[in-house]
Amino acid sequence: MTTILHIDSSARRTDNSVQEHNSISKTLAAYFIDKWVTFNDEDKVIYRDLGLNPPEFICQDWISAVFTPDDKKTDKQKSLLILSDTLIEEVVKAEVIVISSPMYNYGMPAVLKAWFDQVVRVNKTFTFDLARGDFPLEPILSGKKLIFISSTGEFGFEIGGIRENMNHLGPHVKTLGKYLGVEEFYEIKSEYQEYGDERHENSLDEAYLSIEKLVQQLS
Numbered sequence: 001m002t003t004i005l006h007i008d009s010s011a012r013r014t015d016n017s018v019q020e021h022n023s024i025s026k027t028l029a030a031y032f033i034d035k036w037v038t039f040n041d042e043d044k045v046i047y048r049d050l051g052l053n054p055p056e057f058i059c060q061d062w063i064s065a066v067f068t069p070d071d072k073k074t075d076k077q078k079s080l081l082i083l084s085d086t087l088i089e090e091v092v093k094a095e096v097i098v099i100s101s102p103m104y105n106y107g108m109p110a111v112l113k114a115w116f117d118q119v120v121r122v123n124k125t126f127t128f129d130l131a132r133g134d135f136p137l138e139p140i141l142s143g144k145k146l147i148f149i150s151s152t153g154e155f156g157f158e159i160g161g162i163r164e165n166m167n168h169l170g171p172h173v174k175t176l177g178k179y180l181g182v183e184e185f186y187e188i189k190s191e192y193q194e195y196g197d198e199r200h201e202n203s204l205d206e207a208y209l210s211i212e213k214l215v216q217q218l219s
Ligand SMILES: Cc1cc2nc3c(=O)[nH]c(=O)nc-3n(C[C@H](O)[C@H](O)[C@H](O)COP(=O)(O)O)c2cc1C
Pocket: 010, 011, 012, 022, 023, 024, 025, 026, 101, 102, 103, 104, 105, 106, 107, 151, 152, 153, 154, 155, 193, 194
């Protein structure tokens, strides 16, 4: 049995009366999970909708608590880290992580960054040792697969695309995944949402097809 951690991060829902108002990234991620469980019906899914339930931003007291050794942490510090502890436990349990995200201002939504800030944590998901020289961080966790599903209004964010250098979404998530133990990264994207034309329809069709192929490949 595999545990899958499914994280959605769009501010939009998927149950609007006007279908065009629904989140594309959440709809695609739900399709991935649906296909996955038909192939792997024993698997367990842990689900978080960060758009509907945003994690708290970290603060100075949170950082102090993280850097206080466990046996010296006060009750207040322990309680400040409860959310982080819980979210990290979910990452630890998961062999497969599915993250869906809209592109907002060429990067990830603040709620998803808040989640990463809560879960990428020293001595929990990575260690820091200056003896390693210029790259002192090393992940503690390993062997995870990350499927990243995104939706953008514009297009051309791929390598060699006309907006490659404006893409601070997929590359950012891929970089951070390493510190959650991700060793295999897959990206599926829908583009052109703002144009609402045939290119968008084709992009969406391709995304659904890529999901079907990827689920078969990984199952
Ligand atoms: C606040 C906001 C900022 C956005 N910024 C960008 C952007 O920088 N680049 C882009 O291509 N699309 C941008 N978009 C369009 C969204 O990426 C697009 O609507 C996408 O489908 C949203 O994902 P969702 O359908 O899962 O909610 C933005 C949309 C919003 C609401």
